[in-house]
Amino acid sequence: MDKIKQELWIGTSSAGLFRFKVKPTLQLLESRTSGNSKLRSDKIQSIYVTKTTGQLVVGTDDGLFLQKGSKSSATGKYFNVEAITSFGSTIWILSDNDILELDRKGKLFALDLDDRMI
Numbered sequence: 001m002d003k004i005k006q007e008l009w010i011g012t013s014s015a016g017l018f019r020f021k022v023k024p025t026l027q028l029l030e031s032r033t034s035g036n037s038k039l040r041s042d043k044i045q046s047i048y049v050t051k052t053t054g055q056l057v058v059g060t061d062d063g064l065f066l067q068k069g070s071k072s073s074a075t076g077k078y079f080n081v082e083a084i085t086s087f088g089s090t091i092w093i094l095s096d097n098d099i100l101e102l103d104r105k106g107k108l109f110a111l112d113l114d115d116r117m118i
Helices: none
Strands: 007-011 017-021 027-032 044-049 056-060 063-068 071-075 081-087 090-095 099-102 108-110
Touching: 007 044, 007 056, 044 081, 056 081, 056 090
Parallel strands: none
Antiparallel strands: 007 017, 017 027, 044 056, 056 063, 063 071, 081 090, 090 099, 099 108
16 A cells, blocks of 8 residues: 555456555556566566655566656566565565565665575
C-alpha cells in the first residue's frame, strides 16, 4: 500500500502487477505485465513501496522492477527474489543465493557473507 498516493499494488503468480486507487472507492488504474512494461516476469514474488519517496520495488522470479516517479527500470536479471524489506534508508533484497543491498541509484550490491555464518 502506497499511503502517500493512497494506492494499492497487487502482484500475481502469473498475470503481473495491478495498481488500484483505494479512495473514495477501489478503482483499477493499470495493469503491468512483462509484455507491456519492464517487468521481466509476470510471477510477482514481493512488492515494497518506500514510505518516504514512494519508490516501488517489485521482486519477480527473474529479478527486480524499480519505479520512482515516472522512471522505471529492471535490474538483477536471472535471480529469484524471495523478499524485500528496509532498515533505515537501506532496502534489502533476499534472493535464492544472496542478500543484496539496493542503493538510491538502483544499483545492487551483494553482501559478502562467510558461508560459516549462514
